[in-house]
Amino acid sequence: MTPPPTLSCQQVVELVSDYLDGALDPSTATLVEEHLAQCPGCATYLEQMRQTIGLLGAVREDQLSEATRTGLMAAFRDLRPPRP
Numbered sequence: 001m002t003p004p005p006t007l008s009c010q011q012v013v014e015l016v017s018d019y020l021d022g023a024l025d026p027s028t029a030t031l032v033e034e035h036l037a038q039c040p041g042c043a044t045y046l047e048q049m050r051q052t053i054g055l056l057g058a059v060r061e062d063q064l065s066e067a068t069r070t071g072l073m074a075a076f077r078d079l080r081p082p083r084p
């Protein structure tokens with residue numbers, strides 16, 4: 001009889017950045033979530049990673065000049081398929 005697959009804290013820590021990126025396959029992401037639900041240490045680590053990424057995202061946002069932002073918006077608009 002084999003025990004259900006579980007992840008060690010080490011594995012979870014290695015997978016967290018991919019998990020936050022949505023880069024894990026669904027079954028691995030489920031294993032990470034199951035571990036996080038039972039392991040306060042890893043849950044805290046995930047929260048810190050999430051905040052760090054949020055801060056980096058805010059910095060990137062601030063560094064965009066108005067012209068760059070306007071250019072990106074125009075580019076995104078052009079990417080959308082025309083309405084029928």
Ligand SMILES: [Zn+2]
Binds near residue numbers: 010012035039
């Ligand atoms: Zn853990």
